[in-house]
Amino acid sequence: MKEKEPFMKEAIRLSEEKMLAGFGGPFGAIVVRGEEIIARGYNNVLSSNDPTAHAEVDAIRKACQALDTYQLQDCELYTSCEPCPMCLGAIYWARLKKVYYGNTRQDAAAIGFDDNFIYDEITIPIDKRHIPMQQLLPQEAKTAFKAWQEKENKQNY
């Protein structure tokens, strides 16, 4: 694993540098293909007023722009902290090959971030969650799904 360590060190370096510069929380991530760094991401929730601007999402979005694709099957992600559920979802949608992480979700909870709480919320039934969720107009909603199924020449993804 020695050859992997410089990549993790770069993710950690970013996490501290960008946090100290006021962009957001102490989180950095990079997308790597082979031995090449494709994109560098960091938490910029505060500077961008964007709650989705976590390090992993930032790195994935930048890597997709750099490679002109919405899938990163040949790439690996190095992140200074275990991804939160939002970022883990993004990792699956981007179809990354492997994820290396430094801190854990429990480490993040210990310094005041909600990652672990959100993991708990996702696993419990909808009607037990802290943010109430309610189904509305399911029959009407299905019309768009039917239209998707019937669409010709569509790009499945």
Next chain:
Amino acid sequence: MKEKEPFMKEAIRLSEEKMLAGFGGPFGAIVVRGEEIIARGYNNVLSSNDPTAHAEVDAIRKACQALDTYQLQDCELYTSCEPCPMCLGAIYWARLKKVYYGNTRQDAAAIGFDDNFIYDEITIPIDKRHIPMQQLLPQEAKTAFKAWQEKENKQNY
């Protein structure tokens, strides 16, 4: 719930219109404060080459820009389909008040989307997941967390 229905109908309308126009899958979402629509979002994964550009993420990002904040405590989200784990995470980070949804994750799976699969992946232990995850350099990673804790005048979020 009658007064909620026009908002859901708008989310559904967006889901179909933008999908037919080729932006991405059949998903739409709006952020509402009181009786006012703050932002309209739709899946634009294909047109933006951005795997994170789901309807809910798109609507949340636009609403945060419109209101100049990274938190939406006074807002509700209407989405044409139950949020995937990425979007559910984004909803928690944005601290939305309530979520209304049309289709379910099972409906999404039935037309070929991975939402349900990703829910399953998130709930299983890290070492059982389809995308391998491995911890690396945890001691080094903690230095940035310590620096965050020691940072003066920081904005907790």
